[in-house]
Amino acid sequence: DTGVSQNPRHKITKRGQNVTFRCDPISEHNRLYWYRQTLGQGPEFLTYFQNEAQLEKSRLLSDRFSAERPKGSFSTLEIQRTEQGDSAMYLCASSLVRDQPQHFGDGTRLSIL
């Protein structure tokens, strides 16, 4: 499978715990995006990487959130001290060039108890 891969698919955790998600983009894609989607809404942009550089962060990304893309390959998104409002689907997407459509992974569904 050469698409965007995300894991885990599902994560259930207690409020206050830390969680980390991983995204493996399509191998030749240097642009990687994280989005968050809550029920009944479209995805909302969180952050963008070009290779290993994080070039944009949304105001949605509070200081409890951190994302990395070491060596410009896979990316991780960590949420510290999770809150109920963090429950959502976290989607990763990648593209080769800026004006090409983005390809999405299956997403990680986070549920906070």
Add this chain to the structure above:
Amino acid sequence: RKEVEQDPGPFNVPEGATVAFNCTYSNSASQSFFWYRQDCRKEPKLLMSVYSSGNEDGRFTAQLNRASQYISLLIRDSKLSDSATYLCVVNTGLYGSSNTGKLIFGQGTTLQVKP
């Protein structure tokens, strides 16, 4: 006001019907436009890009009106398998070093095709 607005529906139509979805966007600097399809609890998948000249892919036709900042999607001869949420998506401003190519999504329009 949201940057991309869609009627959330749901649209309930019989098989074989023609259905049209509309979308408006607020940023006149927007440069590229897409329709994505999303099945329940799945990731969004690209349905088609939208061009100023209009474009067609089988039963699907997309139109863009830059003057009115309006995008449409027409589905002809709808099938049961067309039941999904259709997301109108805009990429605002492709030019200049500051643009990252992030996508702005509408809320989505839900289509339910019934036998």
